[in-house]
Amino acid sequence: MIRSILACATLLLCAACASAPKPAGSWISFATLEPGLPTNRYLACNPSICEAAGNTGDALAFASPATDVAAALVRLQPDAEQRTLPNGDIQLRYxxxxxxxxxxxxxxxxxxxxxxDTSQVAVYSRSRIGLSDLGKNKSRVEALAKQLDAELAG
Structure with a gap:
């Protein structure tokens, strides 16, 4: 029994480490994200963007144009994929x-x-495997907010 559990855990760990370094699946729609996120995810978004999500962490706000915020994020995450939506929103994923x-x-x-000269930023961070992230996704979003502040100030 214990060997089976260890074998499954090892297999999951290997799958997570070997998985492709591209975002899983297609682009998400922030407007349709639903409430009740599992414990291995974190969403920082306001109801004006995430209409169906209910009460989440607050979206980030910056006194910078959206294009500048996107450029700063790409400097922080050079492998980020980017697209501009018809309404002018900029979506990135990494x-x-x-x-x-x-x-x-x-x-x-x-x-x-x-x-x-202002923009609002919604962030959805989620683990690919596991039942709990031990707060990692929330801390990642908080760290990203600080990094963007510093990048935009400099």
Whole structure:
């Protein structure tokens, strides 16, 4: 029994470490994300962007144009894929790799212009495997907010 559990755990770990470094699946729609996220995910988004998600962490706000925020994010995450939506929103996605276990987590970002020199940023970070992330996705979003602040200030 214990050997079977260890074998399954080893197989999951190997799958997570060997999985492709591209975001899993197609682009997400922030408007249709639903409430009740599993414990291995974190969403920072306001109801104006994530209409169906209910109460989540607050979206990030920046006193910078959306294009500048997107450029700063690409400097921080050079492998990020980017697209511009017909309404002017900019969506990016990338894979974050945990330092020790090398798990791959998917991160989607939506940058919405709220004025000529302001923007709002929604972030959805989620683990590919596991039932709990032990707070890693929330801390990743908080760290990203600080990194973007520093990048935009400099």
């Amino acid at each position: 894979v974050a790799v945990t330092p020790i276990a090398r798990f791959r987590d998917d991160v989607d970002v939506l940058i919405r212009p709220t004025g000529p």
